[in-house]
Amino acid sequence: MEKKPIGNTVKWFGELKSTNDYATSIAHFDGSHGIVIASEFQSQGRGQRGNQWESEKGENLLFSIVLHPRFLEVRNQFLLSKAIALSLCDVLSVFTNGVSIKWPNDIYIGNKKVAGILIEHSFSSIYLDTTIIGVGLNVNQSVFLSSAPNPTSLYLEFGQNFDIAVLLNSVCNAFNKRYAEVEANQYRISENYLQNLFRYEVFxxxxxxxxxxxxxxxxxxxxxxxxxxxxxxxxxxxxxxxxxxxx
Missing domain, CATH: 2.30.30 (SH3 type barrels.)
Structure with a gap:
């Protein structure tokens, strides 16, 4: 079966417990590769280290991508993290030069976190079978109440509201290009990742x-x-x- 472009099908929800959980529940269906699950709110959204992701309803971009990267060996799985992180940098760098990737997969503007990524894999033998990429991008939220030390949003950085659906389309377009690089030019994507890495080669x-x-x-x-x-x-x-x- 020919794979459709990532983001060709986007399913929008008013509320989900977790876009990653919903994406996982449909990942076994034929043709699920590239489907994007987006929600205005996640009641049990989570980030790295088991932290809960703070987000006001309708203010931010919360989505997950279903992938079947069966060409990619498990030992190279972090290439997908590099690809989605670079995709977010590609989109946000249109607005500012201060975007970077804080290892392993946070996106920063200056010294503040504007986005987080949560990736979950399943594999068969030495190859990946299914990958769910979850992204939370702070877009129009103006106040953060959690104990997170350094959150920011596009609104706080640039003083204007952004169209969340347009941003999602831009990220999907960028990720299609970066995903093709994972398939064809792994050296290039790794080099680009280092070029955009927070605190790279600085003590x-x-x-x-x-x-x-x-x-x-x-x-x-x-x-x-x-x-x-x-x-x-x-x-x-x-x-x-x-x-x-x-x-």
């Missing part, structure tokens, strides 16, 4: 195993590990949840 403080140290990011593996070099020249690698930025 900053990090915390791991209850110890703080200073290091610079020197790379990110296609399996997702963050590669650092300390001031003393020691090279270290960390998986997600093993290290945190000191902001």
């Amino acid at each position: 900053h403080k990090y915390r791991a195993l209850d110890q703080m140290f200073t290091a610079k990011i020197i790379g990110v593996r296609n399996s997702g590990e963050l590669m650092l070099q300390t001031i003393e020249g020691e090279r270290l690698e960390f998986a997600f949840k093993e290290i945190e930025y000191v902001l």
Whole structure:
């Protein structure tokens, strides 16, 4: 079966518990590759580390993409994270030069978080079978009440409201191009990811195993590990949840 462009079918909802959960429930159907599930509100929306995603109803872009990337080996799964993160950068960079990707998959404007990504995989043998990519982009929300340290929105950054449906269409168009790069040119997408990486090759403080140290990011593996070099020249690698930025 020929695959349709990602975002060719978009299902909009007023409210869901979680767009990722709904996307997972339909992922086994034939022709589900590329379907986008979007909702004005998520009652149980979640981010990384099990955190709940704060979002006022109708103010932000909340969606999930169903993929069947059966060409991609499990060991290279982080390429999909790179692809969606770069797609968001591609769209937001139209408005500002200050967009970057904070490893593993937050989108920043300056030093503030404007979007988060949650990716869930299932696999068969050494290849991925199904991937659900969830995105929360803060668009028109003006007040954040959670304990998140540094949220922002497009409204707070630029002082104007944005059309959420138009933004979704732009992200889907950008992701179609980036997904094609995952299929055809993995080196290029990894290079672009590093070029857009928050604090790449600049010494900053990090915390791991209850110890703080200073290091610079020197790379990110296609399996997702963050590669650092300390001031003393020691090279270290960390998986997600093993290290945190000191902001």
